[in-house]
Amino acid sequence: MRIIGVIYMRVVVIGSGIVGSSAAYECAKAGADVIVLEAGRIAGGTSAVSFAWTNATTKRPRPYFDLNVSGMRAHLELRRDFGAAPWFTQTGSFDWRTVPETMDDYFENFRQMREWGYGVDWIDKKRVAEMEPDIDVCAFGDCPISYYPEEGWVDPVLYSAWLLRAAKERWGAQVKIGLRVTEIETDGGRVRAVRTADGERYATDAVVNCTGGWSSERLGDAQGIPLSSTIGVLAITPPIALTLRSQLHADDLDLRPDGAGRIMIHKVSVDMTFKKPETLSPIGDEAATLLEAASRVLPSLRSAGVEAIRTTVRPFPEDGYTCAGAMPDIAGHYMAVTHSGVTIAPQLGKVVADEVVRGKIHEEMETFRPQRFFQAHTQRAAAHV
Ligand SMILES: Cc1cc2nc3c(=O)[nH]c(=O)nc-3n(C[C@H](O)[C@H](O)[C@H](O)COP(=O)(O)OP(=O)(O)OC[C@H]3O[C@@H](n4cnc5c(N)ncnc54)[C@H](O)[C@@H]3O)c2cc1C
Structure with missing residues (x-):
């Protein structure tokens, strides 16, 4: 258990692709006690089969372009943080x-x-x-x-390996592979724990769902998001x-x-x-x-x-754009799913850490909130009453 100042927070990150690794790295850096639970091998999902071009060209509308540009900048910052980035090539x-x-x-x-x-x-x-x-x-x-x-590309599997290694060595994060999360357990409308297929229970204050193409799946009390992958x-x-x-x-x-x-x-x-x-x-x-x-x-x-x-x-959220934010049904359940995830991941990791661990909200992410999917569904349901 790690306590920083008066803040102590446990975060479970589900999925260790490029998005999950970024979220785990940034949350651990922000002082949270992080456990990553991965059903397969590290970055063995979509991140292992990606063209992985870091770019914002043709990305529209403007907020989506800006998010991709922020991702490109965040890759450069990471390279600076690590002193070298054996996963990143920027040759145009x-x-x-x-x-x-x-x-x-x-x-x-x-x-x-x-x-x-x-x-x-x-x-x-x-x-x-x-x-x-x-x-x-x-x-x-x-x-x-x-x-x-300014464009380049990333080796997403190496990226994930290096970020998770740093999260473990610098801030004590734990990474558990071969463990499928089957259930997010709640009490009083709040996340309390996750359960894995082997029957283990991990008590937690927050869950960051980085399951990419699997994020439409219901995990116990927690719903997924609609995908059009x-x-x-x-x-x-x-x-x-x-x-x-x-x-x-x-x-x-x-x-x-x-x-x-x-x-x-x-x-x-x-x-x-x-x-x-x-x-x-x-x-x-x-x-x-x-x-x-x-x-x-x-x-x-x-x-x-x-x-x-x-x-x-x-992994495409239903309307094609990034989905990042607190899920509307359960307090402490945060969704981070996107296409162009290789470009966006290092910025998304910072957003997750700010919003989940530091309680600092990113106004520029308002158009990307999961709420947009459920509002439409709620309105449709209301129209049928
Ligand atoms: C052909 C191709 C080309 C692409 N080109 C680009 C590009 O040029 N530029 C770009 O930016 N993006 C590109 N993308 C998109 C980018 O690769 C993805 O957005 C990104 O890899 C998604 O990463 P992720 O971490 O969200 O998902 P993933 O890498 O799929 O990681 C999700 C992880 O969650 C795990 N998981 C799922 N369910 C559970 C569970 N219940 N319990 C525990 N673990 C679970 C999975 O095993 C997996 O490892 C491309 C994608 C493809 C397929």
């Missing part, structure tokens, strides 16, 4: 379009991002070829290329002798280095062919589609093949 992104019907949106997004002060500029083909000689510049066609120097598919090549450092985004294709010479490939149109996560073959049709699209930009991928192809759930 190139973006272009080849489909004429999407050009208006492309130019409008560039204009909007500039107006909102986001780092973006035009860059010519010659300069791109100097920076990234592995790219076949024919892939750009006649489209102007935009360059986002989709499926994500990623292919990874074997190590290839490329010097690519930047991310590449063209139409619905995303490419980036994934360590040790591997290239990660993502295409939204492939995601959309799935209704649930499936086990796919690296020599199957989806892998071939992804590799073919990527090879048009990086020709040396053509003979490389795909080493692994993975699918998972993308």
Whole structure:
């Protein structure tokens, strides 16, 4: 038990993905006695199968853009706090379009991002070829290329491992893996404890629910939130002798280095062919589609093949936006679920710690509260009385 000043607070964080790890790290740093309960392995859920691009481009409306920008800044602060961040790479992104019907949106997004002060500029083909000689510049066609120097990507599993290690070593947090929370127990409308599948009971003052794609599940007395999750598919090549450092985004294709010479490939149109996560073959049709699209930009991928192809759930709260705040039914139950969780997580962790442990409310989060889902349901129910 750790008592800081006159404040003593126990916090159970459910889930150890990038969101749960961030919440646990920041709550422990704020002085809470933190226990993380994880059903599987650390960051083994969606966070293990993420393109993990830190960005705010195309994120609208303004409060959602601002939240993503705050996440990008929080990644830089974390790197400063740790002295080094072996999970974080910030080498910028190139973006272009080849489909004429999407050009208006492309130019409008560039204009909007500039107006909102986001780092973006035009860059010519010659300069791109100097920076990234592995790219076949024919892939750009006649489209102007935009360059986002402040964007980067994260290895979410390493991020979670480092943050949880720091939370344990610096502030005594406990991390328990292979333990599924089955019930949030209440008394008098307040959280009192959580129970796990092995029958253990953990008394607590607050529960931070960071279960991502599982957050629609009822846990005993505590309801979940409505989700409209989709499926994500990623292919990874074997190590290839490329010097690519930047991310590449063209139409619905995303490419980036994934360590040790591997290239990660993502295409939204492939995601959309799935209704649930499936086990796919690296020599199957989806892998071939992804590799073919990527090879048009990086020709040396053509003979490389795909080493692994993975699918998972993308956790989307029902309206697509972040859900962060106290749940309306039970005092002490806090929900932290979002897509773009890799970008937003370090900021979300700070918000959780301020609101749950320090009692400091973030006004800028008002549009992201869980209440919005239940108000609509309550109004619908009232309309039927
Ligand atoms: C293909 C793809 C590409 C993406 N690209 C990007 C991107 O470029 N940029 C970006 O910012 N975001 C991106 N995302 C989204 C981002 O990856 C997610 O928002 C983020 O990983 C969610 O993290 P999380 O911690 O909320 O969820 P998870 O990582 O899924 O963690 C939830 C954890 O909770 C545990 N859990 C669930 N129920 C229980 C229970 N009852 N008891 C105990 N433990 C439980 C699970 O085992 C899991 O480990 C992408 C996602 C996908 C799939």
